[in-house]
Amino acid sequence: MAGTADQTVRLLAELQARAKALGFDAFGIARADARPDLPAKLHHALAQGWHADMEWMAETEERRGSPTALWSEAKSVIVLGVNYAPAENPLDLLEQRTVGAISAYARNRDYHDLIKGRLKELAGLLAQRSGADVKVFVDTAPLMEKPLAEAAGLGWQGKHSVLVSRPFGSWLFLGAILTSAELPINAPHPENCGSCRKCLDICPTDAFPAPFRLDARKCLAYYSVEHKGPIPREFRRPMGNRIYGCDDCLAVCPWNKFAAQSREARLRSRPELESPALADLVDLDDAGFRALFSGSPIKRIGQARFVRNVLIGIGNSGDEALALKAEQRLDNASPLVRGAAIWALRRLDPERAEALRLDRMGRERDSSVNAEWDGTV
Structure with a gap:
């Protein structure tokens, strides 16, 4: 990206401020090639059959393994998160056997629709200010956003494979903007699960x-x-x-106690879907x-x-x-x-x-x- 260091700092400040105004709770940047380990990890998972009959994962293996394989011009990836922590513990619903337990992420509007429009607006601002090319992705695209979010400093992939964040626990919707601009990157987040295995042990x-x-x-x-x-x-x-x-492995995560304090941007669930x-x-x-x-x-x-x-x-x-x-x-x-x-x-x-x-x-x-x-x- 052409421009002075001061211009870059101002651009990043503007992007972060706009992201917050759009309702994003987490913002980080990584190099598009920050995770060269992903192709091998993905290949191993597919070889083990862990994708069940989701054949689209195998069909897009080459592109899914690396952002640069998905788009060769990508230099940086901006990863963003939206807090969707539920107001109540989802595990409580499992005791009410005559009501249906719907996963917390599905009790509101489709998060793909919620996030994609916001990503496009933010990406448009980046393109306008920098002249760089941009592409936006939610999880319907073959992009491994969770390890990229880890590389961008938003959190770490927990033992349940979901991203865990210090301020938001296991409750973040993720989206990404790939860009041809070379942007300053954040430090990757270290794994902080320690010896805890609650998410593994609760799985029914x-x-x-x-x-x-x-x-x-x-x-x-x-x-x-x-x-x-x-x-x-x-x-x-x-x-x-x-x-x-199924929210069991997410809901039991001890880091969720901090997510309960982050109420401003929480996506409220529709009342009729909380305990139907x-x-x-x-x-x-x-x-x-x-x-x-x-x-x-x-x-x-x-x-x-x-x-x-x-x-x-x-x-x-x-x-x-x-x-x-x-x-x-x-x-x-x-x-x-x-x-x-x-x-x-x-x-x-x-x-x-x-x-x-x-x-x-x-x-x-x-x-x-x-x-x-x-x-x-």
Whole structure:
């Protein structure tokens, strides 16, 4: 970037002030090539199959491994964070088994939409002032923003693989601006987990093969959000009432005690998504689902997958009064919903489920649903 050192200092001050005004809580800069270790780490994770059936990760491996592979002109990366710490501890919802636990990040507008517009405005300011080229990225792009945030001094990747920040704990949305400008960089943040392993020990499915490593094939967040088929049987009981995402490893992080003090920029969750009743959610048809989750990331998984998750929650609720709700879904158009309804009914009212089994199997044409009738809870 052409210009004197004083001009650069003034530009950075202007960018930081504008970022704060836009609602960003964290700001840091790293060289685009600051993490030459990432390609090897990514290749190892993919070789182990830790990405489950998220094939897009493997398909974009070469670009994902390095910002300069994604955009050869990149010299610097500005990483920004927005605090979304929930007002209450998400773990408290897991004790309320007849309500749905929605991950804290999904209780407001889709964070991709929230952040991308702000990033574009800030990137536009940088381009205008410096004449440099810019590109903005949220996590839908093949950019490994968490290790880059670590390199930019925002925090460190914890043992749960999520970025941990001193002032914001595990609750930061991240976005990045790649630029052809060579900007002054921040010092990388050292790892500060120490001997703590609370995030590893709380995981209900043992999804961490080692500290700092996550195997999506055992992750409840993956199954409730990314997985398109039936929830594997071995993960249904551990899923409890988690109907979208899983906050356990984030919520237990001791650094979150500082996030509770950072209230000014917190993204408030929508009240209707804080503790919704499973009995109401399972009644959502497609129109009702779209209306309730308009502007929400939950909308992307579609009504059938969402009701699948809700029925797993109903099966784990222990509330026999909800058995009728499950039975009413046995004729649903979606095999995903019918299969989950069978599992829930067998959990809550096994005698009624057995009475329906032979007749229903004789009429059912989907093999996965018949496998549910034949299966065990």
